[in-house]
Amino acid sequence: MATIVPISLSVGANRIIPTVSIPHPLGNPTLDPAAEKQLRRHLVEKALNALQTDVTEQTVFSGE
Amino acid sequence: MAYRVVHYINQFFAGIGGEDKADHELEVREGVVGPGLALANALKGEAEIVATIICGDNFAAMHSEQVCAAVENACKQYQADLLLAGPAFNAGRYGTACGMVSSFVQKNVGIPAVTAMYKENPGVDIYKKDLYIVETGDSARGMGTAVPAMAKLALALLKGEQPSKEHGYIERGVRVNTFYDTCGAERAVTMLLKKIKGEPFTTEYPMPVFDRVEPRPAVKDMKSATIALVTSGGIVPKGNPDHIAASSAQNYGEYSLSGINDLTADKHQTAHGGYDQTYANQDADRVLPVDVLRDLEKEGVIGKLHEMWYATVGNGTSVANARRFGQEIGQKLKDAQVQAVILTST
Incomplete structure (x- = not known):
């Protein structure tokens, strides 16, 4: 889970989830705490979904 | 003689x-x-x-x-x-x-x-x-x-x-100072023009070559899987007990998540010197999503959040060190029978 997807690709990660921003990949300080946690949960669920998906090559899970 | x-x-x-x-x-x-x-x-x-x-x-x-x-x-x-x-x-x-x-x-x-x-x-x-x-x-x-x-x-x-x-020796990754007749800007533009024309050119700064790893099969049964958290975003217990360097890290830390349901500003911080630390120091879950994974564990979406988390600082860290950290952490997670890892990066 990282914000700079080209770096994740260049270092060889196989399942990549694009995130929010460099200093807060899994958060957004402009949101209220409940909405921020919901955003984080959504991203982690995407990661769990990626882990449950078979891939044959480097894959960026950018969809919703 | x-x-x-x-x-x-x-x-x-x-x-x-x-x-x-x-x-x-x-x-x-x-x-x-x-x-x-x-x-x-x-x-x-x-x-x-x-x-x-x-x-x-x-x-x-x-x-x-x-x-x-x-x-x-x-x-x-x-x-x-x-x-x-x-x-x-x-x-x-x-x-x-x-x-x-x-x-x-x-x-x-x-x-x-x-x-x-x-x-x-x-x-x-x-x-x-x-x-x-x-x-x-x-x-x-x-x-x-x-x-x-x-x-x-x-x-x-x-x-x-x-x-x-x-x-004809194998490149050692050692940079040697040399003098050129033309300045860097001129050489860079010359190189760019060659690239645009499709002519061959030689970079003065080759990028490291990274390993490729065959993707692992999907996790079949998430409800009984143990998931671990690893980060290069430098999330450590307050005070950075292992003195992980803010850049060019020489080590990584291994920390217990036992009894922790949420990372908080009084107990956790980032050791990373390559990004604005404000947001991670306010709430380290923004880099290492412990709170959400605890919820998902309680709800039975995942089997278990692994009891240890691993952290280093990915800021000018050498490929050799990163490879060593990765191999050691990977072995530990394998020994602990962790099924999958979420790796967060800043």
Whole structure:
């Protein structure tokens, strides 16, 4: 889970989830705490979904 | 007066035998043995092979300290100016032994060493930073090109010359200062124009080559899976107890998540010096999503959040260190029977 997807690709990660921003990949300080946690949960669920998906090559899970 | 060279070879190239003789104990003979004859000719009288060290590949692997000490003694006894080792081609144990004794002699005798291997020999990765390793073919059929190349590089080092690309050694990842007639901006623009025209150009700053790993199969049963958290975003307990450096990290930390349902500003922080720390220090879950994974654990979406988390700082961290951290952390997670890892990066 990282914000700079080209770096994740260049270092060889196989399942990549694009995130929010460099200093807060899994958060957004402009949101209220409940909405921020919901955003984080959504991203982690995407990661769990990626882990449950078979891939044959480097894959960026950018969809919703 | 000719320079004095000591040559290290294995039992096979000494003509003693193959795998059945790989336990052959180290011995030192005066003069040339095996490929030493061709090397001596290629040195054209400017350097002389005064002694040959012969050692079985298994013996070298299993008695490394003894072998290094014996090679050191031989170099001193024969007043060597340089050590040649190999060529080892794609023989893994032989290449590793050549790298080991060459590196040891450079450090402990203070003389240069030259070895030669195929680029995929495991000895290359371990020793290329310390050594000039001439690139060879993958088998002894490459002897004809390996020998003159080793001799040429050896003579350059003996004469105190700076080896260059033409010597055909495997890139060491060492940057050397040089002067150019034109400034960087001009060279960069020239390079760009060549690129646009589709002409060949040579970069002055090659990027490191990263490993590719076959993707692991999907997790079949998330409800019973143990998931671990690993981060290069520097999330550590308050006070950074392992003193992980803010940049060029030399280590990683292993911390317990026992009893932690949420990362909080009074107990957690980031050690990372490469991004604005404000948001991670306010709430480290923004980098390491412990709170959400605890919820998902409680709801039974995942089996379990692994009891330890691992953290380092990915900020100018060397590829060599990162590889070592990755291998060690990976082994620990495997031993703990973790099924999957979420790796977060800032």
